[in-house]
Amino acid sequence: MITGGQSYVSAPPAFSADGRLLLVCSGRAVSVFSTATAMLVSELEGHEGDVTAVVVVAPPAQATAAAKLASYCWTAGLDGVLIYWDFLAAEVMRKVQVGLPVHSMVVPDIYRTSKGVEVSSPFAFISVEDTSKLASEPKALCGQMRVYDLTKGRQVGGLLAETRKPEKIVASSSGEFLGITNKRKLHIWRIPTKDFKPDKIRKIKLRHTKHLTTLAFHPTERTVAGGDVTGRILIWRCFGNSKFSESSVQSKEDDGRDGVRGDDDADTCTTWHWHSSSVRFLKFSSDGAYLFSGGLEGVIVVWQLDTGKRRYKPRLGSPLLFFVDSPDSSISCVSCTNNQVYLLKMPNMEVMRSIAGIKLPIASPNLGGSNRAVYGFDYTNRLVAIPTEDYCIQFYNLFENAEVSEVQVCERNFQPIDDITMYISMVSLSIDGDLMCTVDVKLPEEGLGGLVTLKFWNHGSRAGHYFLSTVIYEPHSDDGVSSVAFRPGRNMAVSSSFGGNFKVWVQSLSSQSNDERNCSGWRCQSVGSYKKKPMTSAAFSADGSVLAVAAESTITLWDPDNNALVGVIAETLSPVTNLSFVGTSVFLMSLCQSSRPQIALWNVSNLSMQWSYSIYAEAACCSPDGSEFAVLALLSCPDGEASTQQDGVILLFDAESSNPIASWSVKKASGGSISFVKGDVPLDANADSSRDKEPMLLVYVNGSHEYAIFDPRESEEVVISKNKHKKIQAEEPAPIGYASIYGELTKLEPKKEVSDVPFVPSDRPWETIFSGSSHVLPPLTKLCSAFLSSLLEKRPVANE
Incomplete structure (x- = not known):
């Protein structure tokens, strides 16, 4: 762990x-x-x-x-x-x-x-x-x-x-x-x-x-x-x-x-x-x-x-x-x-330098009905994306316990006493980490001036670096965005709204620009709705062929290319707040967070419920290429504003069975989140390296932004030194003698034949001839002759 x-x-x-x-x-x-x-x-x-x-x-x-x-x-x-x-x-x-x-x-x-x-x-x-x-x-x-x-x-x-x-x-x-x-x-x-x-x-x-x-x-x-x-x-x-x-x-x-x-x-x-x-x-x-x-x-x-x-x-x-x-x-x-x-x-x-840890939780006002913590997980690069108080998205490397980058979503001058007027309500990443979407909300003042902004970002040259591609103001009129999901393998995304519709966005490529920052933009391809009900969550299947959208307590299935309704699943106990397909299987997991909580598994092929539990889950996640999914459940249903100190339990399920295959007790579960991340090597050095499946790790982030990564397939807890997965720098020996007082001497180069002029002649020598500190420049008599000679055209003289 x-x-x-x-x-x-x-x-x-x-x-x-x-x-x-x-x-x-x-x-x-x-x-x-x-x-x-x-x-x-x-x-x-x-x-x-x-x-x-x-x-x-x-x-x-x-x-x-x-x-x-x-x-x-x-x-x-x-x-x-x-x-x-x-x-x-x-x-x-x-x-x-x-x-x-x-x-x-x-x-x-x-x-x-x-x-x-x-x-x-x-x-x-x-x-x-x-x-x-x-x-x-x-x-x-x-x-x-x-x-x-x-x-x-x-x-x-x-x-x-x-x-x-x-x-x-x-x-x-x-x-x-x-x-x-x-x-x-x-x-x-x-x-x-x-x-x-x-x-x-x-x-x-x-x-x-x-x-x-x-x-x-x-x-x-x-x-x-x-x-x-x-x-x-x-x-x-x-x-x-x-x-x-x-x-x-x-x-x-x-x-x-x-x-x-x-x-x-x-x-x-x-x-x-x-x-x-x-x-x-x-x-x-x-x-x-x-x-x-x-x-x-x-x-x-x-x-x-x-x-x-x-x-x-x-x-x-x-x-x-x-x-x-x-x-x-x-x-x-x-x-x-x-x-x-x-x-x-x-x-x-x-x-000179900074030691940056993971940013601590911030207080965000509730807009549109969700009290869930806002997290984004980069499954491939094993990063967590967390909105910060200064309107940034901090990308944090989970294995090295170090900050990778910060992406400024909105401009902000630090004002410590001002009330919260804007906040980042959502951050979503594609499974390969190439695309990012953020939603920021400007709160109205005295009922006027509210604004919801949807922004699409393209991946930069390094992990955790993104540049802005498209800004969309009021993507769903005056209503808030409830969820954003990217289609696997395609430059397509869907955003759902509490206003009663969802929109399918596609990325249009331009062949006229050579600059990658200006070569793409996002546009709305289609709009869908179901009986004018609020759309509370959306998710794509693993192959991207099916789009599931929750219309309050009804789960609808759509063809994302044609925007056609292909099926409706029976209603849940209360409005759905999270939808996710379980790997490449035909199962769909739904999560309800209300006074009547429910975690349910649905069979998409026959539009029926596989099984369900009436437990309050803070978060849930599904394995991208397996049949497992995990649920972060609280020990008691919170009344009003829950404390971050409330404990919970992580339950690991296999889609084929309603009985949990593993469970772990955790602290500070309220406000936390869980996600699967890709593991290059198993955490246990003695584990069987010949097993077919790629190491799949589970990360748990609690309400105080502390996290733990572990292998859910291991029956026994494996505790390893954190230093094995961190960048540990060997401390250099302290300078002694002359170096401790004046610093290291510059390395002397082999002697070469040099002229009186302290620079290398160039085509435009007058631009650099007088540059430098006054106490290291040569005397004016030497500089003047070199300057004048650079202005004269030199011609070979034939000896008569």
């Missing part, structure tokens, strides 16, 4: 000590990427729950010189385990059992005296969830902040804090201060970094009038910044002078305490405001001169700490979540809600 699609932005990432690697929490693993190439280097797999924190730490003091070149980190997860890794070797060094889900963790640098010598002693400050308390209770304190001795593997001291929910812990760069946000307060602890004892930890609170969302500590000064839900940033300077210092520095009645509320232990409090909504992150620069902030606007704001002046890094295209800088201060990264991590070149914050 292959899994992928995990979120890369569920927790802040972490840089390695040299900044060459980025450790990203991805589901139950930690993915290690190269910052130079943004390629996957390795994965740390050891947790049984989602990883929520990764902290890079210094190597142990007793490590050998060779071992100190390696890199180490601690990870925490919802399985209640802390794991110590050598992440270059992907090796587990130690495990500490906590027993409760860990939501956040910091490991500050703490030293203790052993035999007169200060040695590093790892202590972890963790935020856990007390599962014995019900979060629904009005005053239940489910969040706890604890201290763990990582050397002895046990908790030390009592609870540092109890909160309504587990809060994110933030540590200063020195490890001396820790803080969390708790409603309208900042809780700050001073940690004794030398001779650490839990009873020496001191705590203060800083208050605000609004709920605080994030905080950050200054790297050198006793200054803390906090962001609130309204977009304001507050900066408390010289906090803890009374309680954290050895002696009181000033009186609380001092008049110089501008902006400080009540008796809070701080000198001044300054407020800045630019963000229009909640501040997601705050981060001071390594020199402490600037403060970075980000939020829903998708803009990184850089504040100059002394003056309050600001500059911006705009057009990141998605709300921001985390900002992390590397130890060498030349590179940073920002995590966005669209499951992308951008690597930034500092200080200009130029986007």
Whole structure:
């Protein structure tokens, strides 16, 4: 089984000590990427729950010189385990059992005296969830902040804090201060970094009038910044002078305490405001001169700490979540809600590369009656096509767990606060992946201005690349499009409408144009209807000779070439939402999703029902060249808007029998989808390679866009390493000596006879003779003579 699609932005990432690697929490693993190439280097797999924190730490003091070149980190997860890794070797060094889900963790640098010598002693400050308390209770304190001795593997001291929910812990760069946000307060602890004892930890609170969302500590000064839900940033300077210092520095009645509320232990409090909504992150620069902030606007704001002046890094295209800088201060990264991590070149914050995961689900309004998730599957190239929030279609390689491309369906400028005015309601691909069709809907404003657009796309030079062929506005008058299906082996498609008709579209080729982008267009060949009933779904048979169209609860059969009705199948219990032919057989599968759900199999040859089940199915798919079909069923019929956390089951059927031949329990089935994909090789290396059928794999995408690929023909679950199907890049050795400071030297070419002119003469030398940087150009005396000689006509001189 292959899994992928995990979120890369569920927790802040972490840089390695040299900044060459980025450790990203991805589901139950930690993915290690190269910052130079943004390629996957390795994965740390050891947790049984989602990883929520990764902290890079210094190597142990007793490590050998060779071992100190390696890199180490601690990870925490919802399985209640802390794991110590050598992440270059992907090796587990130690495990500490906590027993409760860990939501956040910091490991500050703490030293203790052993035999007169200060040695590093790892202590972890963790935020856990007390599962014995019900979060629904009005005053239940489910969040706890604890201290763990990582050397002895046990908790030390009592609870540092109890909160309504587990809060994110933030540590200063020195490890001396820790803080969390708790409603309208900042809780700050001073940690004794030398001779650490839990009873020496001191705590203060800083208050605000609004709920605080994030905080950050200054790297050198006793200054803390906090962001609130309204977009304001507050900066408390010289906090803890009374309680954290050895002696009181000033009186609380001092008049110089501008902006400080009540008796809070701080000198001044300054407020800045630019963000229009909640501040997601705050981060001071390594020199402490600037403060970075980000939020829903998708803009990184850089504040100059002394003056309050600001500059911006705009057009990141998605709300921001985390900002992390590397130890060498030349590179940073920002995590966005669209499951992308951008690597930034500092200080200009130029986007160098991006680590793109599968886009997370978006909220699309319901138009025309279907709440189903919108997915498209490329059976041949093993890609999934998912509409994104910025009106794109993201093509994602299921086997490599990597983005292939994005196709912009509609133009859009990112506006984080605007209501949804347009969305992509449908994406459909031909079985060979050569054609794509999309439907985008512009919602009416006050009942006016709605628009449905049908677009046909032709395949480009590479998998996942498409160019626009034809745009059709209002293909079915003012009614929405319910389904689109391509005819196998022909450039033909059919679209059905809730308005009561379906249209057959054909691609017309032009022999007058040599440009493939302009050589074809789509036109309507015929229109069909049945008793003016809404057409809810359509499908072609495997050979393309039969077109099945559902007229609400009636299934009609048509000849697509002549647009002639050839048969009518008995009615179903409720309107059909999905039709699909089972491979090359005579069976047709129908799916009904309503208060009276039904999954039914029909025999097209005699127009009769083979068998049916009254179960609620979220999705269904049929094998293109076999007799199997799969159904994703929910464990209970959803009432209203279903939660993505609802579990389900995948049932595999053979068309000849009503009994499922296999079943699998799955999580987050609501909003999910399933599809068969082509497999070049079986997942099981020990499988019988002599079997006749081509490997046929089944892919399941859940409501959170996480997916799993497995072989439905195998009776036992085969679990393999995900790295075997991913592009794993071997990490290059770090440069040393001269190269580490100035970079690699250019390779010297063998000496050749060259003239004084630093370029190769050409027919038009004056176009390039003065090009180049001024400090590398030859003197003007040499350039002038070469320039003048190029203007003169040279003639051979005969010697008399």
